[in-house]
Amino acid sequence: ADDGYRLWLKYDLIQDAAQRKAYLNAAKFIAVSGNGPVLQSAARELQQGLKGLLGQAVPMASAQGKSGGIILSVEPTANDSGGALGKEGYRISTDKNNIKITGKTEAGVLYGAFALLRQLQTRQPLEKIALASTPKIEYRMLNHWDNPDGTVERGYAGSSIWKWYELPERVDPRYRDYARANASIGINGVVINNVNASARYLTAEYLQKVAAVANVMRPYGIRVYMSVLWAAPKTIGGLTTSDPLDPKVRQWWTDRTNDIYKAIPDFGGFLVKANSEGEPGPQDYGRNHADGANMLAEALGSHDGIVMWRAFVYKANSNGDRFKEAYEEFKPLDGKFAPKVLVQVKNGPIDFQSREPFHPLFGAMPKTPLVLEVQITQEYLGFATHLVYEAPLFKECLDSDTYSKGKGSTVAKVVDGTVDQHRISGIAGVANIGSDRNWTGHPMGQANWYAFGRLAWDHELSSQAIAEEWTRMTITTEPKSVRTIADLMVKSRDIYVRYTTPLGLHHIMGESVHYGPQPWLAKAGRPDWTAVYYHKADAQGLGFDRTATGSNALSLYAPEVQKQWGNPQTCALDYLLWFHHVGWKQPLSTGRTLWDELCYRYYTGTDSVTWMQKQWAQVKPNVDPELFANVEGRLQKQYKEAVWWRDACVLYFQTLAQQPIPKPFSPPT
Numbered sequence: 001a002d003d004g005y006r007l008w009l010k011y012d013l014i015q016d017a018a019q020r021k022a023y024l025n026a027a028k029f030i031a032v033s034g035n036g037p038v039l040q041s042a043a044r045e046l047q048q049g050l051k052g053l054l055g056q057a058v059p060m061a062s063a064q065g066k067s068g069g070i071i072l073s074v075e076p077t078a079n080d081s082g083g084a085l086g087k088e089g090y091r092i093s094t095d096k097n098n099i100k101i102t103g104k105t106e107a108g109v110l111y112g113a114f115a116l117l118r119q120l121q122t123r124q125p126l127e128k129i130a131l132a133s134t135p136k137i138e139y140r141m142l143n144h145w146d147n148p149d150g151t152v153e154r155g156y157a158g159s160s161i162w163k164w165y166e167l168p169e170r171v172d173p174r175y176r177d178y179a180r181a182n183a184s185i186g187i188n189g190v191v192i193n194n195v196n197a198s199a200r201y202l203t204a205e206y207l208q209k210v211a212a213v214a215n216v217m218r219p220y221g222i223r224v225y226m227s228v229l230w231a232a233p234k235t236i237g238g239l240t241t242s243d244p245l246d247p248k249v250r251q252w253w254t255d256r257t258n259d260i261y262k263a264i265p266d267f268g269g270f271l272v273k274a275n276s277e278g279e280p281g282p283q284d285y286g287r288n289h290a291d292g293a294n295m296l297a298e299a300l301g302s303h304d305g306i307v308m309w310r311a312f313v314y315k316a317n318s319n320g321d322r323f324k325e326a327y328e329e330f331k332p333l334d335g336k337f338a339p340k341v342l343v344q345v346k347n348g349p350i351d352f353q354s355r356e357p358f359h360p361l362f363g364a365m366p367k368t369p370l371v372l373e374v375q376i377t378q379e380y381l382g383f384a385t386h387l388v389y390e391a392p393l394f395k396e397c398l399d400s401d402t403y404s405k406g407k408g409s410t411v412a413k414v415v416d417g418t419v420d421q422h423r424i425s426g427i428a429g430v431a432n433i434g435s436d437r438n439w440t441g442h443p444m445g446q447a448n449w450y451a452f453g454r455l456a457w458d459h460e461l462s463s464q465a466i467a468e469e470w471t472r473m474t475i476t477t478e479p480k481s482v483r484t485i486a487d488l489m490v491k492s493r494d495i496y497v498r499y500t501t502p503l504g505l506h507h508i509m510g511e512s513v514h515y516g517p518q519p520w521l522a523k524a525g526r527p528d529w530t531a532v533y534y535h536k537a538d539a540q541g542l543g544f545d546r547t548a549t550g551s552n553a554l555s556l557y558a559p560e561v562q563k564q565w566g567n568p569q570t571c572a573l574d575y576l577l578w579f580h581h582v583g584w585k586q587p588l589s590t591g592r593t594l595w596d597e598l599c600y601r602y603y604t605g606t607d608s609v610t611w612m613q614k615q616w617a618q619v620k621p622n623v624d625p626e627l628f629a630n631v632e633g634r635l636q637k638q639y640k641e642a643v644w645w646r647d648a649c650v651l652y653f654q655t656l657a658q659q660p661i662p663k664p665f666s667p668p669t
């Protein structure tokens with residue numbers, strides 16, 4: 001049975017003998033010109049992959065006078081028509097009867113090697129192969145919310161994979177498998193610790209540990225980054241202040257940064273959560289986010305590192321609309337950040353809800369490169385219990401048009417730097433990885449890690465294509481099952497939205513744990529953590545008026561976007577309650593009243609989980625039994641919890657709507 005450890009790098013023997021023979025004919029040897037560590041990883045991975053897939057070892061050899069093999073070659077000066085191949089791109093071509101994988105750097109060749117393996121894993125022909133691909137975004141990052149004590153904030157797959165108490169003496173072999181998996185999808189940066197950061201990582205003791213991890217990542221083209229605690233100069237530095245304009249504080253950060261680069265010469269840089277949810281920051285000293293970020297950029301000096309400064313901020317006890325707060329704090333700072341600084345913005349304005357309108361900062365800060373932060377871990381998507389394939393969520397944001405420089409100024413193009421011609425660009429996914437044997441708890445959670453990497457590399461790929469590719473590599477190549485599983489995956493996110501937060505409802509989940517429904521929540525640690533703050537249900541209707549008659553958050557968007565969402569008659573129903581307070585009896589474009597439509601979605605959404613179970617049952621003959629049973633069990637749980645969400649929400653809202661549950665649905669008994 002497969003325990004899921006090998007992820008999408010399973011390399012199981014290809015059963016079709018004719019196909020195997022065809023591949024063997026094209027892979028008689030592997031030749032490598034050059035011997036850098038990343039290139040060696042590429043060769044090793046090819047050897048391991050081909051041995052598994054083809055059932056026999058492919059020898060390393062010189063290509064001299066030979067044909068029918070695979071040649072790996074770094075060609076820094078390769079003619080690549082206008083530099084399209086870039087630093088990390090690859091080309092796979094047919095050259096004198098050999099398959100040649102070239103890149104301008106070793107990393108490019110490594111990505112090409114994985115791309116070639118993917119061709120075999122998905123059973124594509126190798127004859128006259130001609131592929132070229134270049135990442136559209138430069139910094140493709142995983143953000144771990146892992147703590148020094150081994151816990152993971154919002155992690156649902158066991159504890160942290162980083163074993164700080166064993167490091168640096170013992171280096172868990174799992175780190176290498178983690179690096180391989182990331183490299184195979186093009187991830188080139190890893191922030192190893194939680195944004196709610198401990199200062200410990202900056203101590204000499206921990207630097208040695210982080211350096212040991214970095215040593216494992218390096219041969220896979222991955223750089224290590226750290227989240228830093230703003231108050232570190234005080235908590236571990238013995239200073240009386242952490243004011244970014246204080247010369248002693250500046251010197252302290254410069255010294256620490258130099259220490260880091262001594263231990264980790266290719267250290268990637270810093271991620272900072274400051275003045276957010278109780279974390280310290282420059283505002284504690286009357287300074288702003290740019291003062292803080294620029295001070296760290298200065299500390300980086302001539303080192304090749306960056307600062308990613310998060311825009312996830314909102315004030316405690318805010319009387320306004322949390323939706324607007326990041327915009328109001330950050331928009332005025334556009335143009336004030338040093339060149340090494342990127343501002344990291346969550347996909348939506350609230351917090352990783354199952355569906356959010358794109359964050360209004362995208363398109364609003366043309367002078368600042370913005371990192372798009374999405375959440376792979378399913379904090380608001382049913383943890384590791386619910387099957388929710390996230391590519392459609394990521395795509396929805398990436399494909400949203402900000403209209404900042406006219407039509408076609410999508411979030412993807414703001415982020416990849418093409419809209420405002422930025423030199424650097426980044427995307428980050430909050431990791432769903434933990435110490436569970438299968439890495440992600442829910443076996444299908446692996447697909448979300450995979451999809452994030454593939455979209456970070458190329459945001460134009462479709463959710464469907466990625467789902468099929470992942471399924472072929474991970475679960476089965478049997479065509480009908482591939483279609484069934486991919487279809488199930490692609491529809492899963494919308495189904496989840498329907499049985500939890502249809503029509504643009506948001507933030508009505510269980511207090512602090514963020515699991516299950518709690519739409520009645522009226523008192524929490526802060527008003528903007530309650531459900532009633534967001535759904536605004538009353539005797540008249542439901543939804544948050546963010547038009548001019550309400551908080552006017554809609555005015556933060558370009559006029560075209562305001563038009564698209566501004567009128568409750570024409571606003572897409574998926575976003576309706578994000579922007580409008582709608583009467584319970586108001587008829588919608590579907591012909592149903594708001595109340596009836598709400599019930600319709602909660603009920604059909606829940607029924608769709610039964611559909612998911614049926615689809616999954618169909619693929620049983622072509623799926624590993626242990627994996628099959630694992631997903632089957634989780635789907636049963638998911639159905640139970642969909643009923644829980646449906647009944648809790650419908651019954652709660654009914655107390656205000658005072659309407660009967662429409663036929664043919666029957667109220668819970």
Ligand code: GCW
Pocket residue numbers: 145153154195196273277312351352379
């Ligand atoms: O989604 C919220 C989470 C917090 C998290 C915060 C953030 C790391 O509930 O656990 O803290 O966002 O992104 O900073």
